[in-house]
Amino acid sequence: RKEVEQDPGPFNVPEGAxxxxxxxxxxxxxxxFFWYRQDCRKEPKLLxxxxxxxxxxxxxxxxxxxxxxxxxxxxxxxxxSDSATYLCVVGGGFxxxxxxxxxxxxxx
Amino acid sequence: xxxxxxSPRHEVTEMxxxxxxxxxxxxxxxxxxxxxxxxxxxxxxLIYFNNNVPIDDSGMPEDRFxxxxxxxxxxxxxxxxxxxxxxxxxxxxxxxxxxxxxHFGNGxxxxxx
Numbered sequence: 001r002k003e004v005e006q007d008p009g010p011f012n013v014p015e016g017a018x019x020x021x022x023x024x025x026x027x028x029x030x031x032x033f034f035w036y037r038q039d040c041r042k043e044p045k046l047l048x049x050x051x052x053x054x055x056x057x058x059x060x061x062x063x064x065x066x067x068x069x070x071x072x073x074x075x076x077x078x079x080x081s082d083s084a085t086y087l088c089v090v091g092g093g094f095x096x097x098x099x100x101x102x103x104x105x106x107x108x
Numbered sequence: 109x110x111x112x113x114x115s116p117r118h119e120v121t122e123m124x125x126x127x128x129x130x131x132x133x134x135x136x137x138x139x140x141x142x143x144x145x146x147x148x149x150x151x152x153x154l155i156y157f158n159n160n161v162p163i164d165d166s167g168m169p170e171d172r173f174x175x176x177x178x179x180x181x182x183x184x185x186x187x188x189x190x191x192x193x194x195x196x197x198x199x200x201x202x203x204x205x206x207x208x209x210x211h212f213g214n215g216x217x218x219x220x221x
Contacts, residue, residue: 032207043199043212044151087151093139093206094158098151 001026003097006088010103017078021102023071023088032092033064035073038085038101047073047086078106110134112213114200120219126188129216132181133202141210142175142185143199151199157183190220 006023013019025033033050048055050062050071061074071088083106088099113132121127133140141156155165157177165175172191177183187194197217201210 032209034209036209041197041217043215044210046209046211049209089209092208092210093203094141094156094163095206096141096203096210100150 002100003027004088004090004099006099007102009085009101010105012105012107013078014107015078015080017106018074018076019078019104020075021073021086021088021104023073023099025069025071025088025090025097027090027097028066028069030090030095032090032095033062033071034089034092035060035062035071036087036089036098038087040084044087044098075104078104080106080108082106112200112202112211114198114213114216116216117214118217118219120221121190122221123191124189125220126186127190127194127218127220129185129198129200129218131183131185131200131213133183133200134211135181137202137204137211138180139203139206140177140183141201141203142183143201143212144196145199145215146196154185187218190218192220194218195220 035047036044037047038044054063059076063072085101087101115130142154145151154167155175160177175185197215199215201212203210
């Protein structure tokens with residue numbers, strides 16, 4: 001089993017749609033969780049941290065379920081500019097483990 | 109606030125040549141990471157340093173690869189001799205403590221012909 005597993009992609013959605021990405025992790029002792037975004041031919045960029053109580057940043061909502069070792073990212077009212085690869089990340093610093101990423105295509 | 113700075117942005121070289129990639133981490137970050145990304149293998153951790161000391165280099169593919177961090181503000185990744193299969197994007201990242209997210213540089217796109 002991979003340490004961090006994500007939904008296989010790609011996701012193809014129309015503008016304005018709501019899309020959800022899921023991620024599971026194997027290390028129950030993990031303390032830090034993040035979502036990154038990577039555009040084509042660019043570096044991964046931190047999108048948001050994921051907190052136990054769940055957190056929201058504009059159209060983006062992240063949830064953490066420690067019991068199920070599950071993380072999610074919800075994007076509401078998707079825009080063309082949301083097209084990218086979304087990486088689930090578990091752990092921080094030298095304990096960081098990246099998921100393989102899920103590709104999102106938002107169509108006009 | 110300057111982020112992680114990498115140079116060069118692009119490098120094209122011939123097989124057998126030496127390649128040196130450079131990285132300046134974010135000031136105050138004590139961990140530095142070198143990653144390689146290809147379509148086939150995704151993002152791979154090559155090596156990381158903590159307080160300028162190499163901690164885990166198990167991801168370095170072979171002896172042709174070496175990395176140094178002579179001080180807190182500079183690191184290099186060297187490939188000698190380079191081979192076509194080394195063609196990839198090489199990212200440097202830095203972070204603060206062990207719970208902090210990584211911050212990536214723009215990457216160096218290496219092409220070995």
